Amino acid sequence: MATERAGTWLPEAGKLELGSCCGPRMLSPERLALTDYEYLAQRHVLTYMEDAVCQLLENKEDISQYGIARFFTEYFNSVCQGTHILFREFSFIQATPHNRASFLRAFWRCFRTVGKNGDLLTMKEYHCLLQLLCPDFPLELTQKAARIVLMDDAMDCLMSFSDFLFAFQIQFYYSEFLESVAAIYQDLLSGKNPNTVIVPTSSSGQHRQRPALGEASMLEGVEASLFYQCLENLCDRHKYSCPPPALVKEVLSNVQRLTFYGFLVALSKHHGINQALGALPDKGDLMHDPAMDEELERL
Amino acid sequence: MIPGKYRSVSGRATNNVNCGLHLVIQTSSLPEKNKVEFKLHKETPSFPGRLLQHDLERNYSSRQGDHINLVSSSMPSFPILQRSSEEKILYSDRLTLERQKLTVCPIIDGEEHLRLLNFQHNFITRIQNISNLQRLIFLDLYDNQIEEISGLSTLRSLRVLLLGKNRIKKISNLENLKSLDVLDLHGNQISKIENVSHLCDLRVLNLARNLLSHVDNLNGLDSLTELNLRHNQITFVRDVDNLPCLQRLFLSFNNISTFESVCCLADSTSLSDITFDGNPIAQESWYKHTILQNMMQLRQLDMKRITEEERRMASVIAKKEEEKKRESQKQSLLKEKKRLTINNVARKWDLQQHRVTSIAANQDRKDSDSPSQDPCQVDGSTISAFPEETGSLDSALSNALQGLSVTDTHLVEVDGDTLSLYGSGALESLDRNWSVQTAGMVTTVSFTFIEFDEIVQVLPKLKIKFPNSLHLKFKETNLVMLQQFNALAQLRRIDQLTIDPQGNPVVSFTLWKYYVLFRLSHFSMQKINGTEVTQNDMIMAERLFGILAHVASSELPQYRLISILGDARKKQFRYLLETKGKKPGVVSEENNDSKRLVGENTNRATLNYTTRDFYNEKLEEIKEKKKFCKMYIEDLVKEATEINMKNEALQKLWPQMFIELVRDAVIEIRNKSSYMKLCLQQITDQK
Numbered sequence: 001m002a003t004e005r006a007g008t009w010l011p012e013a014g015k016l017e018l019g020s021c022c023g024p025r026m027l028s029p030e031r032l033a034l035t036d037y038e039y040l041a042q043r044h045v046l047t048y049m050e051d052a053v054c055q056l057l058e059n060k061e062d063i064s065q066y067g068i069a070r071f072f073t074e075y076f077n078s079v080c081q082g083t084h085i086l087f088r089e090f091s092f093i094q095a096t097p098h099n100r101a102s103f104l105r106a107f108w109r110c111f112r113t114v115g116k117n118g119d120l121l122t123m124k125e126y127h128c129l130l131q132l133l134c135p136d137f138p139l140e141l142t143q144k145a146a147r148i149v150l151m152d153d154a155m156d157c158l159m160s161f162s163d164f165l166f167a168f169q170i171q172f173y174y175s176e177f178l179e180s181v182a183a184i185y186q187d188l189l190s191g192k193n194p195n196t197v198i199v200p201t202s203s204s205g206q207h208r209q210r211p212a213l214g215e216a217s218m219l220e221g222v223e224a225s226l227f228y229q230c231l232e233n234l235c236d237r238h239k240y241s242c243p244p245p246a247l248v249k250e251v252l253s254n255v256q257r258l259t260f261y262g263f264l265v266a267l268s269k270h271h272g273i274n275q276a277l278g279a280l281p282d283k284g285d286l287m288h289d290p291a292m293d294e295e296l297e298r299l
Numbered sequence: 300m301i302p303g304k305y306r307s308v309s310g311r312a313t314n315n316v317n318c319g320l321h322l323v324i325q326t327s328s329l330p331e332k333n334k335v336e337f338k339l340h341k342e343t344p345s346f347p348g349r350l351l352q353h354d355l356e357r358n359y360s361s362r363q364g365d366h367i368n369l370v371s372s373s374m375p376s377f378p379i380l381q382r383s384s385e386e387k388i389l390y391s392d393r394l395t396l397e398r399q400k401l402t403v404c405p406i407i408d409g410e411e412h413l414r415l416l417n418f419q420h421n422f423i424t425r426i427q428n429i430s431n432l433q434r435l436i437f438l439d440l441y442d443n444q445i446e447e448i449s450g451l452s453t454l455r456s457l458r459v460l461l462l463g464k465n466r467i468k469k470i471s472n473l474e475n476l477k478s479l480d481v482l483d484l485h486g487n488q489i490s491k492i493e494n495v496s497h498l499c500d501l502r503v504l505n506l507a508r509n510l511l512s513h514v515d516n517l518n519g520l521d522s523l524t525e526l527n528l529r530h531n532q533i534t535f536v537r538d539v540d541n542l543p544c545l546q547r548l549f550l551s552f553n554n555i556s557t558f559e560s561v562c563c564l565a566d567s568t569s570l571s572d573i574t575f576d577g578n579p580i581a582q583e584s585w586y587k588h589t590i591l592q593n594m595m596q597l598r599q600l601d602m603k604r605i606t607e608e609e610r611r612m613a614s615v616i617a618k619k620e621e622e623k624k625r626e627s628q629k630q631s632l633l634k635e636k637k638r639l640t641i642n643n644v645a646r647k648w649d650l651q652q653h654r655v656t657s658i659a660a661n662q663d664r665k666d667s668d669s670p671s672q673d674p675c676q677v678d679g680s681t682i683s684a685f686p687e688e689t690g691s692l693d694s695a696l697s698n699a700l701q702g703l704s705v706t707d708t709h710l711v712e713v714d715g716d717t718l719s720l721y722g723s724g725a726l727e728s729l730d731r732n733w734s735v736q737t738a739g740m741v742t743t744v745s746f747t748f749i750e751f752d753e754i755v756q757v758l759p760k761l762k763i764k765f766p767n768s769l770h771l772k773f774k775e776t777n778l779v780m781l782q783q784f785n786a787l788a789q790l791r792r793i794d795q796l797t798i799d800p801q802g803n804p805v806v807s808f809t810l811w812k813y814y815v816l817f818r819l820s821h822f823s824m825q826k827i828n829g830t831e832v833t834q835n836d837m838i839m840a841e842r843l844f845g846i847l848a849h850v851a852s853s854e855l856p857q858y859r860l861i862s863i864l865g866d867a868r869k870k871q872f873r874y875l876l877e878t879k880g881k882k883p884g885v886v887s888e889e890n891n892d893s894k895r896l897v898g899e900n901t902n903r904a905t906l907n908y909t910t911r912d913f914y915n916e917k918l919e920e921i922k923e924k925k926k927f928c929k930m931y932i933e934d935l936v937k938e939a940t941e942i943n944m945k946n947e948a949l950q951k952l953w954p955q956m957f958i959e960l961v962r963d964a965v966i967e968i969r970n971k972s973s974y975m976k977l978c979l980q981q982i983t984d985q986k
Contacts, residue, residue, distance in 0.1 A: 036940040053928040054921065059862045066857075074856040083854040087863065087905070089918060110847045114810065117843060125808045128781045132847065132906070135782065135914055224510055292846060295853075 006091060023126055047132040048079055050108065051092060066259045092137045099239045101279040102172050106166060107133060108280050109292055115161025116287045122156060144178075145171040147262045162286050166268040177234070177242050177262070184230045188222040221259035228252040247272045356502070376407040377428060392434075397421065404428045404450075418443065426450035440465065441483075448472045462487070470494050484509065485527070492516045506531070506548070517542055528553065529574075533558035540567045551601075552577035558589050571598040585620065588613035625971040638708045641747075644722035647708070648775055652802075717743040723753050729760045741765045745772040748802075752777075753912035757788040762790050770795040775802030781814045785908035788819060795816065795826040817848070818842035818903060851905045863905045 040046050056063060063071045078084040082102030085093045093103050100246055114121070121129075123146035124261045130137045148167035171178065173244040228249060246257050251266045251273075252258070259267070267273055274280060281288075354584040380396070393411050395420035398406070404418065404427045416429065423443040429435065429684060430453040437449075437459045445465040451756070452475045457548050464486035473479070479498050485744040492511065495501070496519030504520070507529040514528060515537040525547040526539075533553040540543060540563045548570060554563055564570060577582050581601075583589075590600060591613035597605055622962065710720030720726065720739045727748065727950060744765065746754055750791040754776065761768065771793060778784075783805070787793065796815065800806040812827050817840040824832055852860070909917070968974050 037936065037941055040936065044748050046936065050925070050928045050932045053931060054924050055858070057924050057928065058921070059858050062861050071858060074858065078854075078856045081854070083850075086850065086855055087859075106850065110850050113846060117839075119809050121809055122807075124804075128805075128808060131782050132779055135909070137820050138917075161815065204695075259390070292849075296845070296849060 002042045022238070040221065046100065048094050051095075052076075055288050056289065074178070082160060083159070088134065090134055090138060093134055093137075097173065101277060103134070104165075104169050104172065104277075104279040107168075109289060111161070112287060112289055112292075115165070120158035120160055121164075121257065124157070124159055125166075141172060141175065142168070144175075148261060148268060151261050162283055165280065165286070166274065166283070168266070169274070169277065169280060170264060173279075174241065174243060180234055181263075182260060184234065185222060185263075187232070188227065221257045221262065223257055224252045224255050227258070229261070243273050248275065329804065366875050368456070377403055378725070380405040380407045382410070393417075395847050407432065413441075429454070448586055451476060459483075481505075484635065484944055501529075501784070502544075512554075513537070514539070526550075529577075535906040539563050541571075542567065543569060545569050549574045551575065552579065554578065555580050556583075558593065561595070563595040568596055570594065570596060573597060576601045585616075587618040588620075592617035592810045637710060637712065638924060640707055641721050643707045644709060644748045647722070647777075648802075652777070666801060713737060713741065716740055717745060718768070719745045719747070721750065723749045725749070726753060726757045729757055729764055733764055736874075738765050739767055742767055743770040743772065744768045745774070745777055747774045748776075750777050751783055751786075752912070755783075755908065755910055758786065766791065770797070771792060772797040772799070773803060774799035778803040778805040781805065782906075782908050784811075784815050784818055785906045788821075788903070788906075790822075793819060793822045793824060796824060798829050810843065812836070813840040818906060819843040848903045848906070851903065860905060863907060 003046075016133060051269060052072060055075065056068065056071060073083070079098075082105055083101045085099050086106060093099050107130065115131070124141055127139055127142040129136070143155070143208065145164065145168040146155060146159065146172060149163045150157050205267060229250075231248055232245055235245045235248070248267075249276075251263070251270055254266075255262075269283075274282065280286070310503060320855060346688070355933065360781045378401075380394075382394075384628055387410070393415035394413055395409060395417040397417055399421055401418065401421040401423055403425070404423055407416075411431060412434055413432045414434055416432065416435055417439045419439055419441045419835045420442050423440065423445060426440065426445060427450050427957075428449070429438075430580075433453055434504060436456055438454070439461040441461050442464040447469065448462065448467055449472050451460070455475050456478055458478055458480040460476065460481070461483040466485040467484060470484065470492065472490055473482075473494060474497065475972060477497060477500065479501050481496075481504075482487075482498065483505040485505045487509050489506060489509040490511060492506070493513060493516055495504070498518070499518055499519060499521045502522050502524045503522060504525070505527040507527045509527065509531055511531040511533055513535050514533055514922065517523075517526075517538040518541045520542055522544055523542050524544050526542070526545060527549045529549050531553050533550065535551070535555070535556060539548065541559075543566060548564070550561070551574045555575065558580065566574070573590075573594070578587055587600070587609070591597065591610055593717070595610075597936050599605060684874055692733060701891060709724030710719070711728040712719040713722075739979045744761065751773070754773075769792060771787070775969070778907060796819075798806050798811075806828075807809050814835070816832065816837055817822065820837070820840070828830060830961045855863075880944045936953070944984045967977070
């Protein structure tokens with residue numbers, strides 16, 4: 001079974017199945033412009049190498065019995081399949097985007113039936129389920145995800161599986177990005193325009209005066225276009241993964257003003273972003289996993 | 300002439316006083332001696348005592364009543380009594396005026412020798428006009444309307460005073476009647492015994508059918524032999540031990556309900572006859588033997604003679620009761636101690652749970668036996684005053700409640716089939732040497748006020764020491780994650796699981812029961828929290844979490860499976876995995892086999908629970924390794940990049956280098972002869 005599903009890494013393929021950014025072809029100039037170390041770091045190769053060696057050390061008695069080569073094969077196969085994060089510690093799961101996406105996918109596959117059953121669960125219970133897969137998963141992340149679903153209100157409310165899952169996806173996969181976005185949002189709310197301070201951009205930002213912004217903050221949320229400009233800059237210089245800027249623009253173009261959580265909810269419900277991530281199927285297909293059903297039937 | 304002897308009235312009749320008093324009046328031949336003897340003997344009190352009255356009537360009234368003339372006197376209210384001189388000589392010492400419809404006492408003139416005076420069945424309201432009859436020995440005022448004892452102060456010789464069935468409310472004005480032998484006050488409204496302490500010759504006192512609620516003030520009655528207190532409202536009796544001659548005490552039809560209220564009777568050495576029938580105490584199961592046991596001097600109880608057999612029985616029963624009482628006292632003391640200990644443990648638990656900031660301060664005290672600094676735990680100091688019980692494990696009363704170890708920090712208790720542990724210190728008790736019998740009987744184990752993570756660590760011990768434990772109960776054990784249930788899988792068998800919502804937040808989850816059923820499916824549990832497990836529940840559990848199990852077993856790389864499962868399972872699992880590649884049908888069979896062999900569904904076996912502390916410890920340990928790995932990989936990367944750089948550099952330089960090589964070679968060969976010489980020289984140099 002394991003061999004059947006292995007996504008073998010072919011250089012020409014360019015794109016790994018899960019979690020990678022839109023990969024340029026192998027010999028593209030941007031790729032070759034990076035130094036060796038930077039290149040490796042970008043692909044997180046070193047993370048996996050280090051982890052592999054660490055696992056080897058951990059279990060050397062067992063592994064020595066069936067060979068190191070086989071160990072490495074299995075290890076990287078599982079990385080490709082996305083099963084390497086099962087029951088691992090949180091620091092590893094969080095380490096790379098691919099890991100995060102794999103974890104999301106694993107969570108979906110394992111607990112899809114809970115969603116199918118129609119149970120509405122509390123945030124704590126979802127956290128419990130997460131802990132079944134990762135024993136030291138932090139509560140704060142789950143809480144933040146719940147806040148997205150519940151719009152920062154009534155944290156003891158019950159949530160449906162799909163709502164929680166998509167919100168959790170955004171929160172977990174883009175957690176650093178979201179932190180920066182939150183900071184930007186706060187700045188905008190309080191009247192400071194980070195654009196004027198840090199990066200000189202369009203003139204419209206400079207012409208805005210304090211009283212005018214004060215006016216803006218009396219209405220709920222921030223203005224969408226301004227917000228987008230800040231986010232665009234963020235995406236450019238952010239070294240963590242960000243949602244594709246084009247899609248973010250799509251989200252923000254529909255509304256005049258929006259609140260922070262409104263923005264997050266919109267992100268979580270956006271099909272395009274979900275597909276760009278590639279971890280979870282569309283909302284409509286969330287309860288179906290034909291591959292898994294096939295496997296189960298075979299047993 | 301002197302009248303002849305009057306014989307007593309025979310028969311089994313009782314007199315009106317209802318105490319079995321049978322009055323015998325005999326006069327002696329010498330009137331001046333004034334010796335009147337009274338013989339008193341008992342009769343059964345069952346008849347209302349009117350019969351003797353009739354007899355008395357027969358004796359005197361029929362003979363005398365006709366001869367009495369009541370002449371109205373000059374004083375308007377009092378009639379004057381006159382008898383014919385014949386009568387006076389015949390019956391000089393007695394006068395009967397019963398049923399004369401008298402409303403007042405008549406003035407009796409010229410009868411100074413009178414010794415017996417009978418005013419029964421009249422309507423007299425006050426005792427008057429008899430002060431001159433100073434020789435009076437017998438005065439009968441039964442059945443009148445007298446409201447107050449008075450007018451008797453001159454009758455110093457009076458021996459028998461019958462005042463039954465009147466309306467007397469208070470015993471008074473008897474001070475001078477020091478010779479009184481019989482005092483009958485039955486059927487009145489007396490509520491208190493008083494003013495009788497000077498009657499040191501009194502032998503019979505009848506206070507039946509009054510309003511007495513208690514008995515005391517009996518000192519001074521040094522001759523009292525019989526005391527009739529039937530038909531009152533007496534609730535307790537005192538001072539009876541001050542009556543040195545008291546032989547008969549009748550307390551029938553009162554309100555005595557405990558022996559303590561009449562305990563002074565035990566100290567009376569003279570009592571031989573007592574009645575309690577008609578009291579609430581007589582209905583009690585312990586009545587007879589308690590009385591017999593405490594009053595060894597008794598000869599008759601409730602008018603029935605006491606046999607030796609009865610006495611023996613009584614002492615045996617009394618001993619048994621004493622033992623039982625002692626036992627139950629011990630038990631209640633034990634229970635109280637237990638209760639206090641549990642309270643103490645609960646308080647400590649609360650401190651641990653809620654006041655997290657003061658954990659550091661309480662940590663030292665947690666394990667010590669001294670009371671903590673918390674002021675509300677003052678009880679702790681009183682508990683430490685109790686001697687620590689090191690109970691026996693194999694006493695004959697193995698079925699009874701056993702408090703095995705009671706200190707103020709934890710409690711271990713074995714009650715037939717239940718082992719209860721309170722407080723984390725109690726977990727140490729599992730190390731003790733339990734007798735096979737005691738341990739074998741235990742089917743239920745209950746944990747309270749103990750952290751679940753701590754319980755997890757002793758589960759293997761539990762498995763060994765209490766092999767028959769089928770039902771586990773958890774209360775206030777801090778169960779917060781579904782994952783914690785994984786730890787229970789290592790036990791041999793669980794039939795029932797009870798997780799009390801108090802102190803176990805996990806119960807508030809919707810899915811917890813299904814998870815338990817899923818993870819512990821190999822136990823085939825029958826009840827969770829008291830409700831039966833249905834087939835539907837099992838199916839639902841599988842449906843919800845079956846995929847998790849599948850993922851956990853089939854998608855993990857082999858080395859991870861093995862490292863998670865540990866040595867014991869390695870071989871079995873490896874065997875299973877090797878066969879997995881074959882037909883799927885075989886696999887499920889193998890799984891079933893393994894179920895029987897191993898006792899657990901192996902595809903779930905990877906779902907483990909390590910307590911938080913252990914987990915963090917492990918992560919700490921791995922840190923060193925991770926650092927090393929990082930350095931190692933960095934070295935490798937450096938090497939690789941160096942080589943890569945060199946490679947690239949070589950790539951760049953190679954064309955140039957190649958051209959130079961070629962140029963050098965061509966230059967060399969340009970001069971054929973010198974080149975040949977050079978080559979030959981090179982060959983000779985080589986040798």
